Amino acid sequence: MTSQEIRTLTDQYMMHTYGRFPVAIDHGEGARLYDPEGREYIDFTSGIGVSDMGYGYQPWVDAIAKQSNKLGHISNLFYTEPPAKLAQTLCQRTGMSCAFFANGGGEANEGMIKLARKYSFDKYGKGRATIITLNNSFHGRTITTLVATGQEVFHNYFFPFTEGFRYADANSLESLKAEAGEDVCAVMVELVQGEGGVLPLDQDYVQAVARLCRERDWLLLVDEVQTGVGRTGTLFAFQQYGVTPDVVSFAKGIAGGLPMSGILANEKCRDVLGPGMHATTFGGNPVCAAAGLVVQNTLTDAFLEDVQAKGTYLQNQIESMGLPCFGKTRGMGLMIGIEVRDGYTNKEIAARLIEHGLLVLTAGPGMRLLPPLVITKEEMDRGLAIMRETLG
Template sequence: MKKIDIKKADQEKIVGTYARYDLVADSGKGAVCVDEKGKEYIDFTAGIGVNSLGFCDEGWVKAVTKQLKKLQHVSNLFYTEPQARVAELLTARTGLSKVFFSNSGAEANEVAIKAARKYSNNKYGNDINWITTLENSFHGRTMAAITATGQESYHKDFYPFLGNFSYCKPNDLEDLQKNVTDKTCAIMLEIIQGEGGVVNLKKEFLQEVEELCRRKDMVFIVDEVQTGIGRTGTLFAYEQFGIKPDIVTFAKGIGGGLPIGGALFGEKVCDVLGPGNHGTTYGGNPVACAGALEVLTRMDEAFLKEVAEKGEYMKKKLLSMPSVVSVSGMGLMIGVEIEGKEAKAVVAAALENGLMSLTAKDKIRLLPPLTITYEEIDKGLKILEDVLK
């Protein structure tokens, strides 16, 4: 195959929906990415939280390759072992009842929205179908998921949207009460608002949402697309708040780099959807499920404890750096508020010096692989500190 100018081809032939950084990624191992010229970068992005085991983890590669040689796809008209095994693991570890597999977080949120409305329609008729989400939230870019997203910047240019969504202020119990009416069928939220700036929700707010949903027989949906699968130091972040949602959506880190997502359904809603109500050609693909099985098997109690410890280690170091005002998030999902500098400029400068990082609103966002070593953490934080100086 002839050599091409990658950046030129991208700019001329790929729809310009991404403001790419000036890096052509060529290879990687663990938390180190290598560009096409051989320069190494410490990765504090994990592909926006996807590469939970880092680049080219040996166990993950072996599991995926073994499945690739056996069966790469067969569709959901038939049974496959990897899909059944992932479903067994997820339900056993959460106590939730059933799983629907999708390809992405947006698709997972779509099925959650449909299930919530069908639950209410079946039980109470078609008038009770409003869904309350939070301002500053992000649930995806498909039409239902973007409607659920409580940020005007994502809505601009794409009207009209689905009807019957309302938005309440995060952590505001009074505003929650105003938004939830007799027409509301579900409340949907993130435990930590990732794209919204790594904003933590408060325990009392989350518990009040759960109590309200139970009292009014609404469906409680928790979007764990970014917070789930070990990212916050537990398999799902909601486990740390004494709540149990009716539906939990997930994606990103479960595939370890392959596209897979889904929704876990509790007993209340696990039989709402039947044949023909929803579907996907690729969801629960056996190769993606083989990768997910490796990811989930690795995430035992010791692994998750280490994720939490690494997160605390990073937070402590970050708080001692110049220009850092505060640090938010949980585990290895970290938001860094800075003053006197622009987050985008800091991230761009850090990249030049060998560190891949992200932004979220006006914060620096760090989502390193969960397997990152302390040596790699220190190396990445040193680059960030030097840029902030």
């Protein structure tokens, strides 16, 4: 099919829930994507942080083919090898105790919220179920995770919402304490607020929140749907903050492009959810888990150090261009935010770059770059050249 035929068919038969750019993608290789007519695009998005191994990564392709031929799906009433090995790898690399696998980021955060409330109910009974999240956060699009999201723009249309959330300002312990009460069971944070504009939290603040959680027996819940799985230059961002959460969620790049997510819990929380209390039909799918093992095998210490170096290179190069529409850059690893100066809009900038062959994202009022972790210097330089030529 041609690009136009794909767009026409999509508009006719799919719900119009996405503000799509007028580009159809047919295939990819590395960090390069191609439309049906063969036009090339440099990808600085990786499917919003999902395709961390890029496109056509042969070990990933081979693992999926091999496992698909062996066993595509069986219910969680039985045991299979790939999710068991993936859980073992994640726990051993993080110091966490156990894993639960799901399908998407919102579902993972729902599981984390349920675990926190069950933990508190078991110890303290009813009336201690409130979770404090941060203003400008984003935790998902289910009814409950919409409320957990600390952005008023999302709190509309779908009433009535789930109760039990309050919001504090990021990097302000005083604001967090002001929202505290006898009804609180947990604090839930993104260490880098992704949808809010790629805003890293201060390390001192995060460590102070962790201490407060220990003092009051609140669970520290860390949403690493976007920051996890090597995106920030360590397997999880919390490993750069000097804290260990009680529960951490993950999704996006965990299976390199297949739908998979989950949570990791510490020893204190490993037995909070028992049989019949939480489940998902496709969680721990063996094909997704086999793909996830390839991702883990690729994310060596040396590879993750290179992710940090690539992120530093991109930030330095963008700032050195002195583009009139851009201010400062920020971020961790290959999760990069760019300030957009007054007089420009991020959607306008994104549209211009995509038109000229560079796929980018927006976040809050700024730009967001989430390239595949395997992106080469040549591919980065080509993307930077498009940026310079288009916006200079």
